[in-house]
Amino acid sequence: MIVSLPVFLPLAFMIFAFLFRHYHGREYVAVGAAALNLAVSVILVLKTGSEGMLKVQMGNWPAPYGITLVADRFSAMMVLVAAIVFLATMAFSVHALDVKRKRFGFYLFAFGILMGVNGSFLAGDVFNLYVWFEVMLMASFILMSHGGERNQLEGSVKYLILNLISSFFFVAGIGLLYGKLGTLNMADIAAKLMEFDTMPPEINPAFILIFVGFAIKGALVPFFFWLPASYHTPPPVVTALFAGLLTKVGIYSLIRFYTLFLHQHGEFWQPLILWVAGLSMVIGVITATSQFDFRKVLSFHIISQVGYVVMGLGLFTVAGLGGAIYFLAHNMISKTNAFLVAGYVHRRKGTLSLKTLGNFYKEHPLWSVFFFISAFSLAGLPPLSGFIGKYLLIKAGIEAEYMGIALTALFVGFFTLFSMVKIWMEVFWKVEPENKKIKQRNLTNKADLKQSAAWMTWASGGMALVIVLGGVFATPIVEYCTQAAESLMSPQLYIDFVLN
Template sequence: MILFALLLIPFTYLMLALLIKKAGIKKRLALVFSTLNLLWAMALIPIVQFKEIIVVQMGGWSAPFGISLVADRFSVLMLLVTAFIFFLTTVYATQSVDKARRKNGHFFFTFGILMGVNGSFMAGDLFNLYVWFEVMLMSSFILVSLGGERKQLEGSIKYLILNLISSLFFVAGIGLLYGKLGSLNLADLSQKMELARANLAVLNPALILIFVGFAIKGALFPFFFWLPASYHTPPPAVTALFAGLLTKVGIYSLIRFYTLFLYYDAGFWQQVVLWMGALSMVIGVVAASSQYDFRKILSFHIISQVGYVVIALGFFTEAALTAAIFFLVHNMLSKTNAFLVAGWVHREKGTLNLKVLGDMFKKSPVWGILFFISAFSLAGLPPLSGFFGKYLVLQSGIEAGYTGVALLALFVGLFTLFSMVKIWLEVFWKKQPEDSAMEWPVNQKPAHWMLFSSLALGAAIVAMGLWAAPIAEYCEAAAQDLLNPSKYIEYVLGPS
């Protein structure tokens, strides 16, 4: 029940939302259930610290025959950050999403995403991971297209097609792997691969297909094209939710897949992961520097930032995995808040074109400071969370002997700083061109709840920088678990 509740909470909201017609009641229920989800995720932290790995065998069927829900320190941390981001974007959406979209089911489909994300982080077998991916895909596709505007429909078609291709690769790989090993339970597969180390080449077709599926979900080079084509089209609250959660599920799955399976053939997979991470960093940041749409710049930076996590995975040391987990959490918080600020700018000015914006710091210094915190955390400036995340990645790369890749990451950080300064100067600092002044109605209600959400995320970013040491210690313990798959196997399958 302790893990199943994180599936039951969003499912209960979905059932109630089907029965209730009034949009106002649905909105209040969304706030209640997102709060409950956050409190439940917080309660898991002390439990996983005591038990190390929480395993629930659904229906009383023992692994590998039944459905296993598994949560170690890494997945519980991801569940907690997900719950925090989901709660704040839900609060933000009560003011930022227009009444028509809320009435048409905005909160209904965001809870569909929450259910899919929670399920993905707890999935103990590949087929159920695929199922939760599809739950996310269905809900996110509706949210991208909700409103029916032309640019939304164009973005949603690109989003759907490439994610369906990802699902095709994933399910094909699952089928091939099941045909070879006769199991889909993650712990059981890891154990069988360890016993078959000498003959792993026959599994490569299946592993490659699954790896490509994760790479598309995570928007890694060269499979990232769907993200910048679609993330700038939905309402800002939806984009912020997507930026904080969706690609991170693909990266989480890749880390889990690598540490349970791919490391058995590290000579091949380590180079693949390093090159994909490095190219994602470079291509994402270079593409972002040429954009003049607020959300498009941030969207391309999602690609660049996940590259840092992937190169740390490629270094594959305890310090590197610690850095990957720390950086992943930092990026989820900082990127979400940057998109929330973009949503406020759009609400005030009706556009996100940098060329026609300006004077936003004068309009609201608080929102300007919140963007400063998020943007310069992404750029890696102290004492914010991004500084310590990048420091850990660079240090682990040098210690592992990948000095060239570490220096490349440092170079990419300078380009990230350029993009963030560009947004700051164009949106918040420069005087708005007189011939392009665009204002929404002056009687628009104050964005108090939007500001609350952004303030909470900004505080979390600062706190993660100030208390980086204890958070890094937790990440180190999570990395130790990942580097010891035998512990995962024993907890799920029981003692040999």
């Protein structure tokens, strides 16, 4: 039962949001539902930590014939981190969004994204993974275009077209895979592939198509163009939600597929994965340094940061995979909070142009601390969680004797630090240009000002606290990630559990 709750709780709230769309307290119900989802996610992590794996056969149809939901340590951790991100963005949205957007569907489709994300993490068969991807795509497209502003519509069209192409590649690969193997259950596919000494060549086209689909979803080089062209267009809280969840589902799926299937043809896939990781890290970070919009800098860094995760996958060692899982969780939280701070800056100043901003540290010192924690965690400074993640990955690269990718990760870290210092100096430290000052946005009244600041402060402050705790108390988290990596490196455990 606990395995299916992360999917059915968002669905229940979506029904509520649709039936009571004129209810004025829906935002507070949304925060409560997000908190309940977090509680369920904590229980799921505790149960997988003690039992290893959990599963549900929907309709009591046995695998591989029915719909299977599977939770192992990896998927349970991703559900938990997604719940933390979602709760923070829902709390932030209470006063960060205008009444029109909240009234006409924001919470309905935000929970649609959560349902798609959780379904993707727990899916036990390839076709249902595709279905959950489409749930995310529909909900995220509506949120991105919600409001109808010109730049939103332009960004939404680019986002939709590229993601539809991704879906086409994915479903084409699924068709080829089913035609060759006669099954779409992940455990059953892995079991059938293990019967061969080497990966049958007729299977490779299916996996290549699916890989391209995941690479587009995950914004990996060379398929990343849609992300920086669209993520800066919706309201900042929507961007924060997208940055924390959407691309990470594509990366999660790539890890799942590689550890179950693709590693059997490692002589082809491992060099490709490492090259994609290295290019994503380098191109993403270098492009970010040339931007002068707060959100665009952070958006290009999404591309660079997912490269680190794929690097850990490409190493294909327990240390590398454990580091990748830890880094993925860290990045979801740190990146989301950096975008939340950008949303607060936009709320107060009405712009996110680095050239017109300044002096934010003196005006809002607490929010400057929140950004400092998030940004320099992304840059990898101790004792924050980002330092632990990068240390684990670089150490794993050196131990696996992949010095090139390890040095690339270290090199990219310096450029990431440069970008974060650039934002800090331009937005928080320098004197605001006299001839370019933007009038602070006027809220309805002083009570609304205090209330909105309180909701936003609790949301971002909570995320900043998680980032610090993730670094200071990293040992049990790293141990959990290492156990998850060991399970991923032993796919027979997954196969036996699901098909038992």
